[in-house]
Amino acid sequence: MQKVDSLVSARWVIPVEPEDAVLPHHTVAIRDGRIIDCLPTDQAERQYEAGQHQRLARHALLPGLVNAHTHNAMSLLRGLADDLPLMTWLQDHIWPAEGRHVSPEFVHDGTALAMAEMLRGGTTCFSDMYFFPEVTGRLADRVGMRAVLGMIVIDMPTPYGSGPEDYLDKGVALHDAWRNHPHISTVFAPHAPYTVSPEWLKRVRVLADQLDTRVHMHVHETAGEVEDCVQSTGQRPLQRLDQLGLLNPSLIAVHMTQLTEAEMDRLAETGVNVVHCPESNLKLGSGFCPVHALQRRGIHVAIGTDGAASNNDLDLLGELRTAALLAKGYSGNPAALPAHRALRMATLDGARVLGLDGEIGSLVPGKYADLCAVDLSGVETEPLYNPISQLVYTGQRERVSHVWVAGRLLLNERRLTTLNEADILERTRAWQARIAPEDTHD
Template identity: 50%
Template sequence: MSVSFCLHPRWLVPVAPAGVLEQHALVVENGRIAAVLPSADARLRYAHLSHRDLPEHVLLPGLVNLHGHSAMTLLRGLADDLALMDWLNHHIWPAEKRHVSDEFVYDGSLLAMAEMLRCGTTTINDMYFHHEAVARAGLTAQMRTVVGCSILEFPTPYAADADAYIERALAAHARFQGEQLVRFTLAPHAPYTVSDATFRRVVQLAGQLDCAIHCHIHETREEVEGSLREHGVRPLARLASLGLLDMPLIAAHCVHLDDAEIALLARHRVGVAHNPSSNLKLASGLARIHDLRQAGVAVGIGTDGAASNNKLDMLAETRLAALLPKVQAADPRAIPATEALRMATLGGAEALGMAAEIGSLEVGKRADLLAVDLSDLATQPCYDPISHLVYAAGREQVSDVWVDGRQVLEQGRHTTLDPQQLKAKAGWWRDRVLADRHTGA
């Protein structure tokens, strides 16, 4: 389908403004939303466009995955049921040291993007190595990709030290300037892997490049306790003193926050990436999402990587993001379905500083859309399509996806990627990683 067309869903959920529209159409011209209006009017006023009926579907903004490590999809299921630092130190980092390359990252990112697009995710805020490979994968998949350029102090096959990571980040940023679907963040990995001097340099460069910072923050109790031992303050206080909170910042996880820290995030307009499945699987804890939203913090939803989740399903994450706060607050009204859906769309866009472009079905925004078919028995009867999107629908019911007006999933089939080729690549990498583990190489 071209980038100019008209869709007629049974239900249209714009997110902003909140609510559900029936017997309405959405018009896309040149990749942007040109109008949202009654279907009868659209058929007359835009008769020159192609029209498509979606008779049992809900049309909504594309989902925004606010935190992921796409290439780690090739390590899915490699090491499960372990604490974070054991998982990282004894399994993930050793495997990455032996296998991560430009080819690994490109293949793994494409595999992840195929899964995410099939789930209705149109934007990924990534964080990994081989930044140019992630960007190329995004362009191949035609998925909106925010490339987080990982920065650490210790060496990997990708870079020898923090200066080398930064140098490679700057080169990748320069190479992809002007690409509509690709932008960059600087991504210092975490307070426990990055020095004060490097954080200060990241702040300076982010200001010069006019880009955001993406960092794991307050993910575990051990992280907080380690910061108190080493620096005498909790991680967020240390980062505040180094100027990170004065920059556009996406803070991933933020599980262990006190009241003062929540107020600090709100005051500095820090965006929080909530990763409920990963937090549960690694036993990191339950983030105080209801309190963060009550304080006015922009909260989006992320999947984290497939090695710690183990699926990249934003509909499943959105359901958890709605359910867990109800238990924490002992209040079923804590995060209603409408709020959870907003977090998965416009909330993520706000945290990324992209709310003027994506996250809701408003005139002038980029046409990042998904259609969910609610005709399945599992979503019958339908009294409230937003309720079904959050609590009942599965990713298999995502039928069509558009990014920037280009259709990337049509009736459940990829238009930009070859699933059979991706499966073959995944199998090749599986055999290579297994052979390495068996030989102890």
């Protein structure tokens, strides 16, 4: 018998490649943090000798979910200013609160809260856009989560930096610090075309080419953003980005709720990647990303939650259901986003958008053993005819029982193994007591 570190057996294994495959009574074999085999359980027990064997008789085992757009530390601002338009929400509440409170301690505590929530919902990888990303990197390294750290760029000074030059210097240093890490990487993260001047976007493009990294940016989030750009420059934001050379396979364009047919054609021509944040866009009244039309053009579309301040959760299973239903309603086509494709958006497509699809996103030999197990038994999920449909349309994050990253168990029977839940809640409540008296919701 071959020796492996661990075996994980489940009632169903959903490998995502092929995207609609369901493997009943299968086992994933793990050695040195990577998948070495996926085979029927009876064969696995004859072929492999494991130090640990997790048997999940009522569960679906699938790739860990990939949250392609977050502002993790903003979890400390969850519910601070709900039911407001985007710019009112930002300018009158969020930005003032950040100006008063953002610090390494704020980022550490808010990110710990976010990581705990994401792990308990089956998320193993996130792409974050926020200040003090070095704090997020150190915490992700200690906790064991897979993280893509945004190298933030914005025209205005903040508690993190004095201006674009300072942000870029810090970003390059961040990239150098993590460039060889097995589960932490970096992307440039200019906030948006309306908050980063063209000269600095050009610098971002040049540096991204030099460092061979991607560019993660809010683009066409609201109709107002597009209209303001047309009034001030005579061009839509995507036109300006195209002229700056930023429409290319390295761009990760987040939100994209305001798109013409010609713009979607251009995105396909240039290989731009898109991240869809359905619940945040719905809550802020920002519009609808035309997912079906983008996917028909061959554009990779991933799913992100956005920050908990605008969502108000980091629940990717919930996001999947919303994305699937919204695509059907928006297009008038019930087949626009089938369940298996929605699941792929939060796994393999998320990995592709982040440039990690060679390492994660599906359960195939050679990739890292980033896994999550979801209990599909009970009155809420039975009878069960199609496990993938059941995951997308009835799946609840409270049914996520186990999570592994690179074969390391980070959630065991709903208990976090590398984070202290009681400590996180104590710190979160202390921040609430500091922040709440300073904000008034008119």
